[in-house]
Amino acid sequence: MWHRPAIPGKPTVLLIHGLTGTSRWWSPVIARLPEEVGVIAPDLRGRGGSWETPGPFELSAMATDLSHCLNHFEIPTATIAGYSMGAWLAAIFGSTRHRRVKALVLVDGGLRIQHDPDEDPDTAINDIFGTSLDRLTLTFESEDAYLEHWKTHPALAGRWSAQLDRVFGYDVEPGRGGKYAVRANHQAILAGARDILFDDETLKAVNELIVPTRILTADHDMIDERGGFMSDSAMAEAKSRNPNLSFERLRDHNHFTVLLGSGASSVASAIVRAL
Numbered sequence: 001m002w003h004r005p006a007i008p009g010k011p012t013v014l015l016i017h018g019l020t021g022t023s024r025w026w027s028p029v030i031a032r033l034p035e036e037v038g039v040i041a042p043d044l045r046g047r048g049g050s051w052e053t054p055g056p057f058e059l060s061a062m063a064t065d066l067s068h069c070l071n072h073f074e075i076p077t078a079t080i081a082g083y084s085m086g087a088w089l090a091a092i093f094g095s096t097r098h099r100r101v102k103a104l105v106l107v108d109g110g111l112r113i114q115h116d117p118d119e120d121p122d123t124a125i126n127d128i129f130g131t132s133l134d135r136l137t138l139t140f141e142s143e144d145a146y147l148e149h150w151k152t153h154p155a156l157a158g159r160w161s162a163q164l165d166r167v168f169g170y171d172v173e174p175g176r177g178g179k180y181a182v183r184a185n186h187q188a189i190l191a192g193a194r195d196i197l198f199d200d201e202t203l204k205a206v207n208e209l210i211v212p213t214r215i216l217t218a219d220h221d222m223i224d225e226r227g228g229f230m231s232d233s234a235m236a237e238a239k240s241r242n243p244n245l246s247f248e249r250l251r252d253h254n255h256f257t258v259l260l261g262s263g264a265s266s267v268a269s270a271i272v273r274a275l
Helices: 023-028 059-072 083-098 119-135 143-151 162-169 186-198 201-206 234-241 264-272
Strands: 001-002 012-016 038-041 078-083 099-105 171-175 181-182 214-220 246-248
Touching: 001 023, 012 059, 012 083, 012 234, 023 038, 023 078, 023 162, 023 264, 059 083, 059 186, 059 201, 078 083, 083 186, 083 201, 099 119, 099 264, 119 186, 143 162, 143 171, 162 181, 186 201, 201 234, 201 264, 214 234, 214 264, 234 246, 246 264
Parallel strands: 012 038, 012 078, 078 099, 099 214, 214 246
Antiparallel strands: 001 038, 171 181
16 A cells, blocks of 8 residues: 545545556656645555455455445545556446546546457467556566566566656565565456456446546557557447547557556656646
């Protein structure tokens, strides 16, 4: 959990991380937010500091967790920002609890991902999220070894910063035999992936939003190939269904650098405008 209380009278933003991420993935954005703004960034069930928290792991259950989180800090309404899987979760929260939401910022997520709906679910999940899932099964000799693994990722190669040492260092801890492993519950990750691809309530949430919603998307995907994680056709479809949505395509960014690289400035600016 990352919590920074707001200066009295100032707003709070609730930040929701992605499928295999943690609250620390928001570090580059938080560093660019005004200091008087309150920040709440939880580790979702099955990830980071909450990785041993038991299920249920469906996004609808985690939306309830977010309500409890706001209640705990006595925050009646907040701007909600979600990244990747967190964007779908933010959309669920906004569509079911709109009185608690001033505005939404969705970052490279929240829209329908193109895939064959008749495809075997496990195959579809592996095709789209396989690289992230594979990382959860690996062990590393040290935290540095884990960081080296990320430094060679095609989306981050040549774009590394000292801040990312702290972001990704939070992912892992030593386990059996002293080997380092990612603090993530595999079942939690699979449940989130299934909801993103196949759950009807999750997929229609963005169409039901009645609060102002800004959607930022990268023009390169998870392995830095042109096209983006969120397709142009998905954006066009969503825009035609819901006039409360506005879009911004961030050029020369991929699914990771949009939050962890220089794209963090654009994300922070969108959040500040939504406060």
